[in-house]
Structures are given as structure tokens and as C-alpha cells.
Amino acid sequence: MSGTSPNNSGSSAGRPRSEQAHQAILDATLELLVEGGYSALTVEGVASRAGVGKATIYRRWASKLPLIVEAFGGLPGFEDCDTGNLSDDLKRMLGRYLEVFNTTALSAVLPSLAGERFHNDELSTLFEPVSMSRRRPLIDALERAQERGELSREIDLELAADLVVGPIAVALFFKGGRLKPEMVGPMVDLALRGLRA
Amino acid sequence: MSGTSPNNSGSSAGRPRSEQAHQAILDATLELLVEGGYSALTVEGVASRAGVGKATIYRRWASKLPLIVEAFGGLPGFEDCDTGNLSDDLKRMLGRYLEVFNTTALSAVLPSLAGERFHNDELSTLFEPVSMSRRRPLIDALERAQERGELSREIDLELAADLVVGPIAVALFFKGGRLKPEMVGPMVDLALRGLRA
DNA sequence: CCCATACGAGACGTGTAGTATCGTAACGCC
DNA sequence: GGCGTTACGATACTACACGTCTCGTATGGG
The missing domain is CATH 1.10.10.60 (Homeodomain-like)
Known part of the structure; x- marks a missing residue:
């Protein structure tokens, strides 16, 4: 295309x-x-x-x-990170990602693209794989944790990933926009409270 | 203004x-x-x-x-709902809200506005109170649950609200857009696993 | 060497934001 | 009842951006 x-x-x-x-x-x-x-x-x-x-x-x-x-799509997404500990993996991945967002003002671009998809089929087709591939490292980390027994077996990993990224998305889209990196810790901790095995 | x-x-x-x-x-x-x-x-x-x-x-x-x-801003937001049980409150509020979103295609408008804020100060000022006031019923429900002892005392309610809405925001913005109402149940359940007292 | 394609430049048509200007309509005040 | 003031619907207008098209030119393969 x-x-x-x-x-x-x-x-x-x-x-x-x-x-x-x-x-x-x-x-x-x-x-x-x-x-x-x-x-x-x-x-x-x-x-x-x-x-x-x-x-x-x-x-x-x-x-x-x-x-x-x-x-x-050429910008860095989540950078995979395998510390052997889910909490650390997530905190580091999200922290890195936030840095990119805060320094490049791309927090403004992503919502625009996301919104435009709904009425532009061509864009939707293009955006889907980009959007999805960026979640991959997150899912991978959750999968590893599940194999280590750190994460409950019956949990839907897609849903778990949404739970972890969710608060950041909300902050980015609906609040001031800028999100302080030190907020990542509490967010991940809270999300993980319910995910642990 | x-x-x-x-x-x-x-x-x-x-x-x-x-x-x-x-x-x-x-x-x-x-x-x-x-x-x-x-x-x-x-x-x-x-x-x-x-x-x-x-x-x-x-x-x-x-x-x-x-x-x-x-x-x-004239559209209905979360409609407060007090069943005496947090899980039911949330599921009903989110379910209702999803119906509005799915039937009005407003899922496309919200991200656009959210994205535009970052480079339009006037819009940002206008959008902020609208965006925030819509979260209010959610926070209220969480507060009631905390008073009932259903929710851990030391949890930051703002963060908890983000955790609950987060997966929906992610689905709305980054996935197909349409979100099936029956997904609300598992989402709330998963988020609540970590929030309970 | 020749043909096919890409190149930078920019004119062009279309459509939309936002402004300005019509003549007209509705209200308060005298 | 008439007058001044402001809003009304309509529409012409400027400014600007998207996307198309046509220049004359450059750069490759066969």
C-alpha cells in the first residue's frame, strides 16, 4: 500500500x-x-x-x-526488559516509555491518530498493527512472569496489559498530559496487587 | 469567555x-x-x-x-449508582457509559479533543473541568466503598479510578474501538482484586 | 544512448476556518 | 409609537491547506 x-x-x-x-x-x-x-x-x-x-x-x-x-511507528515503543522480576520489568519499561513521550510531545499525536481511526478506514488499517506491536514487550513480560509462577495462571494477559497501561493512558489523555515518572511505581504496584498469583 | x-x-x-x-x-x-x-x-x-x-x-x-x-459536555457522563456494593456500582456505571459511547460514536470525538489539548491552551482550559467532572461519580463510589471498609484505606482514590477506567480507555483508543459490554465484568473484577481491603 | 521513472518547484482546484457586510428583526427606553 | 441598539440569517471574502497536475530536469537500466 x-x-x-x-x-x-x-x-x-x-x-x-x-x-x-x-x-x-x-x-x-x-x-x-x-x-x-x-x-x-x-x-x-x-x-x-x-x-x-x-x-x-x-x-x-x-x-x-x-x-x-x-x-x-519509527519511534521507540516499549523496550523489552527482563530482570527476572515482573514489577521491575514493568516499571522500567513504562518509565522509559514515559521519558520518550514527555520529551517528544508525542502524547499529542497518539490521541489524534487514535481518534481519527474511527472515521478513516485506511488509517485504521495502518494504525492497528503499529499500535498492537508496541504492546508486545509488555505481554511478553507478563507471560514470563506467568511461567515463573509470579502471576496467576488464569489471568487474561491482554486484559492484564490493559490494566497496567490503563492508568497511564488515562493520565496522558485526560489529565494534564505530562506524567511524572515517579508515578509509575505506585501505578504498577496497585495494578499488580490483583494480578499476583 | x-x-x-x-x-x-x-x-x-x-x-x-x-x-x-x-x-x-x-x-x-x-x-x-x-x-x-x-x-x-x-x-x-x-x-x-x-x-x-x-x-x-x-x-x-x-x-x-x-x-x-x-x-x-452536554452528554451524559457516568451516572452515579449506589447499590451498596462497589463491584455492582462500577459495573453498572461503566456498562451504561459504554452504551452511550457505542451508540453515539463519541469514542471518536474524545480522543481527538484529548489530543488537541496539548497544543491549544484555550481548549485545554475548557476541556479540563468537563473531563474531570465526569470522573466524579466514579470517585464517589470508590469513596463510599472505602467508608464501608470494602476498599483498603490507604489506596489513592484517584489512582484507583484510573485503574478501573484504564482498560476501557485503552480498548477505546487503541483497539477496535467498539467495546462489548460483557467485557466490563472481567475488567472490573480484575481491577478490584487488588483494591479490596 | 535512449527510455522510463523520479526529482524539485509550483500552479491549480476544492473545501473550510474565521471575518466582514448586507438588509432585517426583536427588544428596551423615551 | 418611534428610536437606538443589538442579534439575526445570508453570503461574500480572505487566508490557508490538501491533494492533483504539469513543468523542465536528473538519474538510473538495457
Whole structure:
């Protein structure tokens, strides 16, 4: 679909797409996203910042949204962390993630994308795997804990992951936005009280 | 600021603002929001549907966003429910709320507003009290449970509320969107496992 | 060397936000 | 009842962004 690699595998004739332009566009998108948020991001601004023509952008992405999704997907998500202890794993993963969010202002982008999905099927299709793959390390950590017997066997891991990330999502979306890293500890502790075996 | 009542208290001279137009605008806003979501809502569309001129809208609200916030704020939030049992209270409140969300497609509006806040100070100020007041019945129920001794005393109720709503927020924002009402039970049960005294 | 494709630049059409200007309608006050 | 003031619906207008299209040019493979 969109977000194809520069080496269009179909035809080999003609001038190949510039990998450099491709990366410059993604970089510029992220920069502008961080500077002004979703609503201030314009395709013309991205083109100008990246030093490319608009056509070069639209040749790669069908519209503004998939471009943003791909740029967003390039950011670090939860970084897996295996300390042998679930509480530490979670606290460290969530803490790291929060740092990224707080420093990049991406807390503003994610809700926008999430909201737009509901009325934009194309975006929904693109966003789903990105959104889901980012939860993976979290689920993995919970799974390891379950195998260690640290976590009750009959607990639905998907639901457990939601319980752990939930408070952060709420704080991010509905409260001030900025979330102090020291809040991660109590949150994880509280969530884990009910999950332990 | 915006969202002033039709009876502008400052001056009494001249034709008074039409209460009927005011309400028609809010109604039309909600209708269009439900039909096409945030991205499909245009001020011209609202004016047309409400049978008013655009100036009549901008005389009351500074821009599109505050209008949406006020229309959104008119919707029912959590409806307090006191059964004498925390689990039942929560399940019923969340269940009711989910019904509203699923039938009105407002799940698409909320994330959009939440995301926009970060780069729009005016919206942030308007959205904050709306967002917070809606949590109130939830906190109240938790407080009652704490007084009954059903809930551990040392638990931070704000955090507990986040834990309860969290999984729903995650499902709403990051997963398919639609959330089946029968999922509320397991969610509340899991969250409560750690909250009980 | 030739053809196919991508390139940067920017004109263009469409649509929407928000402002300004019509002539008209409703109210308080004298 | 008339007058001034303000709101009304309608609509023209400016500014701006998305997405399309067309330039003339650059860069590759065969």
C-alpha cells in the first residue's frame, strides 16, 4: 500500500526512488510533529523542511495520515526488559516509555491518530498493527512472569496489559498530559496487587 | 469567555440572543459529530443544520473547538449508582457509559479533543473541568466503598479510578474501538482484586 | 544512448476556518 | 409609537491547506 520501500520491487526501469528523500521526509515529519503537534503539521511544511517537492511525498504515501503513522511507528515503543522480576520489568519499561513521550510531545499525536481511526478506514488499517506491536514487550513480560509462577495462571494477559497501561493512558489523555515518572511505581504496584498469583 | 449564556449580562439593550438558536447549534453539533465524527464536522454544516448563520455561531464560541467541547459536555457522563456494593456500582456505571459511547460514536470525538489539548491552551482550559467532572461519580463510589471498609484505606482514590477506567480507555483508543459490554465484568473484577481491603 | 521513472518547484482546484457586510428583526427606553 | 441598539440569517471574502497536475530536469537500466 503506502509506505512502500523506495526500491519499488515491481519495475526496475527508470530512476529509482531516493532513499535519502524518503528518510528526510520521515525525519521532517517527526520534527514538525514534535514542534507543533498534529494540528500544526502540514504536508507543505514537511516538504519544505525535507527539501523535497510535494509530489515526492504523495508518490510514497497516499495522504498525510499514513505518513504520520509511519513516522510515528519509527519511534521507540516499549523496550523489552527482563530482570527476572515482573514489577521491575514493568516499571522500567513504562518509565522509559514515559521519558520518550514527555520529551517528544508525542502524547499529542497518539490521541489524534487514535481518534481519527474511527472515521478513516485506511488509517485504521495502518494504525492497528503499529499500535498492537508496541504492546508486545509488555505481554511478553507478563507471560514470563506467568511461567515463573509470579502471576496467576488464569489471568487474561491482554486484559492484564490493559490494566497496567490503563492508568497511564488515562493520565496522558485526560489529565494534564505530562506524567511524572515517579508515578509509575505506585501505578504498577496497585495494578499488580490483583494480578499476583 | 465562550459558551456564555444567551442572556449576555453586560448590556440589556438591543435584541437578546436567541436561546432557541443556541440550543439548535449545540444539537446540530452533536448530531453531525455522531454522524460523521470529528473530522467531518464543519462549522458551515452546523450552521446549515441548525438553520442559523455562521456569525451566530462565532458570536457565541470563539472557534470550532470550544463549540465541540460544550456540545460534548452536554452528554451524559457516568451516572452515579449506589447499590451498596462497589463491584455492582462500577459495573453498572461503566456498562451504561459504554452504551452511550457505542451508540453515539463519541469514542471518536474524545480522543481527538484529548489530543488537541496539548497544543491549544484555550481548549485545554475548557476541556479540563468537563473531563474531570465526569470522573466524579466514579470517585464517589470508590469513596463510599472505602467508608464501608470494602476498599483498603490507604489506596489513592484517584489512582484507583484510573485503574478501573484504564482498560476501557485503552480498548477505546487503541483497539477496535467498539467495546462489548460483557467485557466490563472481567475488567472490573480484575481491577478490584487488588483494591479490596 | 535512449527510455522510463523520479526529482524539485509550483500552479491549480476544492473545501473550510474565521471575518466582514448586507438588509432585517426583536427588544428596551423615551 | 418611534428610536437606538443589538442579534439575526445570508453570503461574500480572505487566508490557508490538501491533494492533483504539469513543468523542465536528473538519474538510473538495457
